[in-house]
Amino acid sequence: MEEGDSSSSKLLALSTPLLKLTSLRKLLNLDGAAVYLKYEGYNPTGTHKDRAALAHVGEAVLNGYDTVTVGTCGNYGVAVAYYARLAGLRAVIFVPKGYSNSRVPEMKRYGARVVEVEGPYEDAVAVSVSSARANGWYDANPGSVNDHVSIEAYSLIAREIVRQLGDAPAVVAVPVGNGTTLVGIYHGFYRLYRAGETTRIPRMVAASTSNANQLVYSWSRGSTEPLPVEVSEVRETPVNEPLVAIRSLNAEEALRAIYASKGAAFGFSDSEMVEMSILLRAFEGVSALPASASALLAVREYLKANEVDGPVVAVITGRWRREKR
Ligand SMILES: Cc1ncc(COP(=O)(O)O)c(C=O)c1O
Missing domain, CATH: 3.40.50.1100 (Rossmann fold)
Structure with a gap:
């Protein structure tokens, strides 16, 4: 591992900070809600x-x-x-x-x-x-025989958020490709609620690219079942690559989680994601992968149309250092 890497101390129990949004809240017109970033960029390789x-x-x-x-x-x-x-x-x-x-x-x-x-x-x-x-x-593939292992691992994000806030938030926005992460986080919240440890299950909001993601495509057409994505051209770019999914491998469970929690699924352009990533850096000092900045865009979109009665969390991953090949 790299010099100065403290990974061994993080190996047994990954845990990431929950950062309260400050300056950006006003700029994004999010004044009515307490917005937090679950900063998964803190993990050793920079993402959830x-x-x-x-x-x-x-x-x-x-x-x-x-x-x-x-x-x-x-x-x-x-x-x-x-x-x-x-x-x-x-x-x-x-x-x-x-x-x-x-x-x-x-x-x-x-x-x-x-x-x-x-x-x-x-x-x-x-x-x-x-x-x-x-x-x-x-x-270790998503949607494979060992999928439950990923779901369990991501459910720990929910447990951490509850520990950090003292209860489940009103809304959690998650960047989605296959939807595995969203499903895992939802399961975590669902179990905590059923065990009486929280007062609610958050509304699960999926954030993704507007260019070909099956969850966004299906939800925006009001379908509870995954629809075949029909786009004339799927354009994968350095920005949207983690989010493009012509078939989301956890589509059924993810749509169930979104609908059951009365959430939503929004898609954004590359330029919107890049811009939000720049704003996060400039106003909050947070280095965010543009694809994951979609989660904060989704928070803004959701709050435009919905009242919330509690904190809102966006799951954000870090920006890696680019390397020469
Ligand atoms: C940074 C980032 N965000 C979101 C996703 C999508 O996660 P999922 O496939 O669990 O929905 C990925 C997948 O690789 C990712 O790398």
Whole structure:
């Protein structure tokens, strides 16, 4: 690991800060609500994907695997490579060939074998799943046999928020691609509410790209079932890559969580996400990946049309340092 990296102290229990929005609140006309950022950029590889990766690598070790695999467009692959290395496992990471922001150099630096796959993200996941089956590797893919491990890991974000606020917030906005993170967080809140530890389940608001995400596409057409995404052109860019999902692998559960909690799903353009990321840096000193800044855009969108009677939380991930290939 890198010099000065305090990862080993964070390995056993990941925990991230909840930052109260100050100057930006006024600028965004969010005066009526207390808005918090659940800053997942604090995790060792800079995103909430650390939570799922750590849990999967733990499972792999407990069950005697020597190799863990995943298909990824970047952040999740780096996280899996990182924890696999710490645990002494081999990581085989499948990435879509055309992606520009794949963080491949970092994966390789953590010792992962990186395999490029022709086609979109969904194809990289499919090749990883079939390779896991064929080779007896641990499958850490979303929507796969070990999906429950990711869901459990993300549910800890809910537990932390409740500990930090003293109750569940009124609204939680989550950047979504497959929807796995949103489903996990919802499950966490649902369980805490059923156990009598909170007074409510937050409204779950999905934040994503306006260019091809199945959750946004289905919700905005009023459908409780995932609809096939029909767009004339899917444009993956360095900004929207983590969020584009022609098929969201956890679409059914994510839509259930959104509808059951009376939430919403909003899509944003690249320029809106980049602008919000710049504002977060300038006004709050927070380094946010533009894709994750969609969560704060979604908070603003939601509050335009809805009254809330409690705090609002946006899940935000960090911006990684760009590296030369
Ligand atoms: C920064 C970031 N935000 C959001 C997502 C989407 O998460 P999910 O696929 O769990 O919905 C990803 C997925 O890679 C991501 O890297």
